[in-house]
Amino acid sequence: MKIAHLDLGDFPLFLAPMEDVSDPPFRVICRENGADMVFTEFISTEGLIRGAEKSEKKLDIFPGERPVGIQIFGHNLNAMIEATKIVEKANPDVIDINYGCPVKKVVNKGAGAAFLKDPVRMEKFTREVVRATRLPVTVKTRIGWDENNINIVEVALRMQDAGAQAIFIHGRTRSQMYGGKADWDEIAKVKHHPGMEIPVVANGDIDTPEKAALIRDKYGMDGAMIGRGAIGSPWVFKRMRHYLETGEILPEPSLEERIELLRKYLKMSVEWKGERLAVFEARRQYGPFFKGLPGIKKYRMQLVTADNAAQIHLILDEILEEYKDFVFN
Numbered sequence: 625m626k627i628a629h630l631d632l633g634d635f636p637l638f639l640a641p642m643e644d645v646s647d648p649p650f651r652v653i654c655r656e657n658g659a660d661m662v663f664t665e666f667i668s669t670e671g672l673i674r675g676a677e678k679s680e681k682k683l684d685i686f687p688g689e690r691p692v693g694i695q696i697f698g699h700n701l702n703a704m705i706e707a708t709k710i711v712e713k714a715n716p717d718v719i720d721i722n723y724g725c726p727v728k729k730v731v732n733k734g735a736g737a738a739f740l741k742d743p744v745r746m747e748k749f750t751r752e753v754v755r756a757t758r759l760p761v762t763v764k765t766r767i768g769w770d771e772n773n774i775n776i777v778e779v780a781l782r783m784q785d786a787g788a789q790a791i792f793i794h795g796r797t798r799s800q801m802y803g804g805k806a807d808w809d810e811i812a813k814v815k816h817h818p819g820m821e822i823p824v825v826a827n828g829d830i831d832t833p834e835k836a837a838l839i840r841d842k843y844g845m846d847g848a849m850i851g852r853g854a855i856g857s858p859w860v861f862k863r864m865r866h867y868l869e870t871g872e873i874l875p876e877p878s879l880e881e882r883i884e885l886l887r888k889y890l891k892m893s894v895e896w897k898g899e900r901l902a903v904f905e906a907r908r909q910y911g912p913f914f915k916g917l918p919g920i921k922k923y924r925m926q927l928v929t930a931d932n933a934a935q936i937h938l939i940l941d942e943i944l945e946e947y948k949d950f951v952f953n
């Protein structure tokens with residue numbers, strides 16, 4: 625699959641944009657563990673044009689994480705165009721527009737998934753962003769506003785007309801938020817529409833090697849985007865790739881490998897965002913990292929209440945000692 629000139633090979637696997645998760649340290653870890661391309665969390669166009677420090681920091685790209693897409697969201701066309709120029713200076717491989725965020729705070733202003741209610745407006749915004757930059761532009765959206773308004777085929781064709789170079793589709797409506805199941809059939813309808821030429825990537829509930837293979841083989845999609853399935857298990861990409869290529873399931877990584885990864889992630893995080901935030905945001909990773917270890921709850925409690933990195937490293941030493949003979953399967 626290609627995004628403009630960017631050749632991502634057969635059936636690429638993407639790390640999804642996730643707020644407070646898809647930061648440079650996590651993106652590097654995912655790239656090293658088999659993700660073919662990664663995306664930043666969404667960045668406010670208003671924040672960027674105001675020069676807000678928090679938004680600008682989100683433009684950081686580490687060596688080792690390319691190809692990377694920077695995702696923006698907003699509701700004001702001029703701000704979107706100005707922000708596109710700022711993002712271009714950070715030189716990502718792709719600029720992605722968020723048309724899928726379901727949260728009230730975003731939607732009520734007319735950003736994120738609100739665009740699904742007005743595909744004409746969505747087309748206009750996309751066309752203007754495409755015009756404002758030399759970089760390829762992609763879009764990420766949902767299948768519709770609610771179950772009575774599933775309009776993703778129309779939306780996708782409009783995005784293509786506007787110059788988007790690929791479309792990432794989360795198979796839920798805005799009303800579903802994150803509940804229910806992602807509807808891969810609706811995404812496949814876009815892929816198999818005779819007018820569709822740009823790549824169509826499926827997203828939503830793809831969290832095992834077998835599901836990635838289904839998305840490729842049964843649904844015929846161009847690639848898969850993985851969000852929650854990568855939190856606390858960044859090796860999911862490697863396992864998917866191996867299964868896609870060989871039909872065999874790789875053994876789960878050992879405890880030692882997991883802890884080594886976690887230490888590396890934490891170290892990069894502390895350096896990039898400071899110890900307090902790094903320690904806080906690492907908390908959501910622990911559950912899946914140690915899933916299956918009997919009696920791990922005690923340690924997990926310690927990990928999520930630890931307030932500095934040294935303490936976390938000590939707890940990891942203890943886990944390694946207590947479970948050294950444990951084999952994940």
Ligand SMILES: Cc1cc2nc3c(=O)[nH]c(=O)nc-3n(C[C@H](O)[C@H](O)[C@H](O)COP(=O)(O)O)c2cc1C
Pocket residue numbers: 640641642643644645664665666695722724725764794827828829830849850851852853
């Ligand atoms: C914690 C979290 C933060 C998210 N932040 C973003 C975001 O910034 N931009 C975006 O397009 N989607 C965001 N999403 C949605 C994901 O990119 C993805 O579409 C959704 O989680 C479904 O995929 P999954 O089932 O593989 O997780 C977020 C999801 C989660 C769980």
